[in-house]
Amino acid sequence: MSNKGEQAEKSAGFQWLGFTARIPFVHTRVCWPELFQGILISAATALALVPLLTGYFGLSFEEAIAMSFIHSFLISASWMIFGEPYASGWLTPALPFVLTLLLSDSFSSATERLQMMTAISLDFAILLAILGVTGLGAKLIKVMPEVLKGAVILGAAVAAFLKVFDLQASDNIFNTHPYSATVAIALSLLLAFSAPMHRMAAKYPMVARLVALGLLPGFILGAIVGAVTGELKFDIQMGFFALPMVDMFNKVSPFVIGWPSLDMFLQGIPLALIGYILFFGDLVTGKEVLAMVEKSREDEKLDFNDSRTHISVAIRNVISALFAPFFPTQGILWTGIHVVIAQRWQQGRKAMNSLYDGISSYYMMGLPFIFFIAPVVTGIKPMMPIALAVTLALTGFACAYVAMSKANNNAERGCMMLSAVCLAVMDPWLGLILAVLLSVFLVDFKAEADET
Numbered sequence: 001m002s003n004k005g006e007q008a009e010k011s012a013g014f015q016w017l018g019f020t021a022r023i024p025f026v027h028t029r030v031c032w033p034e035l036f037q038g039i040l041i042s043a044a045t046a047l048a049l050v051p052l053l054t055g056y057f058g059l060s061f062e063e064a065i066a067m068s069f070i071h072s073f074l075i076s077a078s079w080m081i082f083g084e085p086y087a088s089g090w091l092t093p094a095l096p097f098v099l100t101l102l103l104s105d106s107f108s109s110a111t112e113r114l115q116m117m118t119a120i121s122l123d124f125a126i127l128l129a130i131l132g133v134t135g136l137g138a139k140l141i142k143v144m145p146e147v148l149k150g151a152v153i154l155g156a157a158v159a160a161f162l163k164v165f166d167l168q169a170s171d172n173i174f175n176t177h178p179y180s181a182t183v184a185i186a187l188s189l190l191l192a193f194s195a196p197m198h199r200m201a202a203k204y205p206m207v208a209r210l211v212a213l214g215l216l217p218g219f220i221l222g223a224i225v226g227a228v229t230g231e232l233k234f235d236i237q238m239g240f241f242a243l244p245m246v247d248m249f250n251k252v253s254p255f256v257i258g259w260p261s262l263d264m265f266l267q268g269i270p271l272a273l274i275g276y277i278l279f280f281g282d283l284v285t286g287k288e289v290l291a292m293v294e295k296s297r298e299d300e301k302l303d304f305n306d307s308r309t310h311i312s313v314a315i316r317n318v319i320s321a322l323f324a325p326f327f328p329t330q331g332i333l334w335t336g337i338h339v340v341i342a343q344r345w346q347q348g349r350k351a352m353n354s355l356y357d358g359i360s361s362y363y364m365m366g367l368p369f370i371f372f373i374a375p376v377v378t379g380i381k382p383m384m385p386i387a388l389a390v391t392l393a394l395t396g397f398a399c400a401y402v403a404m405s406k407a408n409n410n411a412e413r414g415c416m417m418l419s420a421v422c423l424a425v426m427d428p429w430l431g432l433i434l435a436v437l438l439s440v441f442l443v444d445f446k447a448e449a450d451e452t
Contacts, residue, residue, distance in 0.1 A: 012354075013083060018308060020083030022356055024365035031352055034341065034361035041216050041337075042363060043370050044380050045089075046072045048387035049326065055171075056103060058110030058251060061381075066243040067252065069371040070324040074316045076366035078332065079359050082312035085302045086286040087341050087359050089334025091327075092395045094275045096159030098327055101271065101428060111257050114325055116268065119260035121321035121330075123272035125314040131276065132310020141280045148439045150406030151416045152277050153399045155423030155431070160396035162424060164389050173389040177231045184222025184386050185393045188215050192394055193401075218390060223383055232382040237374045253323055270428035275328055281402075282333035283309060289339055290355075293346035300354055335398070337362055415442040 013022040022028055046068050053064035078088035098120065107113045131137030141149075164185075166172055173181045190197055191211050201208040210217060226232030250256050260268075287304055294302060309332060316330040341358040344351050352358045360366060370376045380387075403420070407413040419435035426434070 012356075019081065019312065020303070021081050022079065022083065022360070024080065024360055024367065027356070028360040028365070029353055029357045030365070031344075031358050031361040034344070034358050035364065037213065037216060038362035038364055039370060039376075040219070042072070043368075043376065044219055044383060044387045045215070045391060046075075046368070047377070047380055047384050048391050049329070050381075051385045051388065052099075053326075056110065057113055059248065060244075062241060062244050063248040063251060065241060065371055065377060066245050066248040067324045067326070069243060069368055071320065071326065071329040072363075072368040072371070073366070074320055074324075074330055076360075076363045076368070077316060078312060079356060079363070080366040082308070082315075083303065084309055084312060084332065085290065085304065085355060085359075086332055087334045087338035087362060088332055089337070090329050091275055091278055091282070091331030092391065093153065093156035093160075093278045093399050094271070094328040094331075095395070096156055096163055096392060097271055097274060097423070097428065099163060100159050100424065101267075110251075114252050114257060115254065115260040116264050117325040117327050118254045118321045119264040120268035120271050120275075120327040121317045121325055122260075123265060123268040124275050124327060125317040125321065127272050127276055128279070128310045128314035128317070132307050132314065135307070137276070137280060137310060138306070141277070144277070145439055145443065146406045147412045147415055147443050148419070148435060149277060149281075150403040150412075151419035151435045151439065152274055152423065153281070153406075154403035154416050154420035155274075155435070156278070157396040157399035157403060158420045159424040160392040160399070164392045164396065173385055177226060177386060179229045180222045180226030180231045181386050181389055183225045184218045184383075185390050186218075187221055188218035188390050188394060189397060191215075191217060193397055215390060215394075219383060219387065222386055226382065226386075234382055235378060237378045239374045241372050241374055241377065243372065249323060252325060254325070255322070267428065270432040271327070273432065274423070274428070279313065279332060282331060282335070285335060286333045286338055289335075289342050293342050296346045297348070297355075299349065302355065412443055415439060 013020040013027045047065070049068060049071075050061065050064040053059045053067060054061055059067065075088050075090075078084045078086065098117075101107075102113045102116060107116060128137075131140065164173065167174060169175070191213070192215075197207070197211060201211045223232060227234065254260070283306065290302060313330060313332055317327070320326065320330050341352075341355070341362060345355045345358055364370065403416060404413075407416055415438050419438045422434040422438075423431040425431075
């Protein structure tokens with residue numbers, strides 16, 4: 001290995017209790033293309049929850065920004081403090097399930113919703129810790145029928161699409177922002193999933209650069225259309241925010257508002273189980289993406305450790321539950337960004353010295369300072385509901401095609417669809433039990449075993 005490579009290896013970070021911490025600007029360098037994209041895309045996505053936090057969880061706009069700041073910092077802790085080689089993000093497919101439960105008539109107050117969020121996050125953290133330390137997680141996923149995994153993933157798709165396209169809801173994005181939402185969602189879907197677009201990207205560098213920008217073009221064009229049509233009113237303010245961390249803590253922390261009841265912890269178990277299935281799928285996806293490009297970068301050895309990943313995500317969920325409860329903001333993978341960074345890392349040291357340089361740059365070196373900058377936050381503010389709709393729409397599309405690939409015959413397709421609807425619209429326990437029963441009684445697992 002070259003001296004440069006040896007130096008990079010020596011400055012990779014420092015060990016603590018089995019984890020590897022990397023200090024920005026000391027152990028990671030700035031990659032400007034990733035930094036510029038991350039400032040807008042990471043901020044817009046991270047702030048997508050602000051309308052929910054202000055509308056259903058009793059927070060002011062500034063308090064919601066403070067809560068999003070904590071979520072973003074904990075997400076960056078994945079690579080910065082715990083040494084995970086993944087572009088981390090929300091456990092996004094679980095979000096529609098959580099919103100379906102929390103915004104139902106079962107929870108009438110912001111306090112109850114926040115206590116339920118705490119319960120689910122702690123359930124999920126305990127499950128991760130147990131399955132990670134014992135190694136039972138991989139065994140659990142291995143014995144679970146593919147049709148049941150597909151049903152959970154397809155259920156996330158159905159729940160996401162219901163949230164985005166329920167035109168009967170007065171606050172639906174297409175009722176309030178028909179033109180800007182249509183443009184933003186359509187362009188984001190086109191750049192993320194269009195086979196013809198990706199075929200053109202392989203031929204034309206300009207198209208490839210456009211596709212590499214991910215969600216950014218959709219947000220920008222949606223903002224322009226919204227401004228022209230009058231759907232979006234921009235009131236950009238100068239100066240800086242003094243984020244009210246203490247006020248936010250007093251409104252959301254179980255230390256102040258009270259701990260969840262035992263019933264809440266029990267009610268959160270099926271969502272934690274669903275979250276674990278999705279987490280494990282993200283973990284496998286993240287490793288596979290890097291495995292495909294790692295052979296081109298023999299100069300940098302990546303450290304994969306599934307038990308460490310389980311524990312690190314569990315710790316992040318505990319901290320979130322205690323100080324800024326909102327499951328599922330603490331997952332392991334932001335798939336689209338992970339792919340973009342991995343592809344640039346594959347091009348060699350001249351493009352990206354270390355994978356962690358690209359990850360840290362996309363996450364603004366782990367320091368989400370833009371949350372304090374009033375012009376950026378107030379400029380993004382009108383787009384926040386659209387950002388949430390785009391996130392849910394892309395999640396639904398991705399989950400749908402992943403789930404469909406797990407079905408081998410008509411019986412499995414029908415079982416997955418019916419199970420998905422049960423999971424999406426029913427109480428979590430009832431939906432999960434029905435999904436298991438449908439898988440047992442409608443799918444011929446013996447025939448599948450004989451075929452294999």
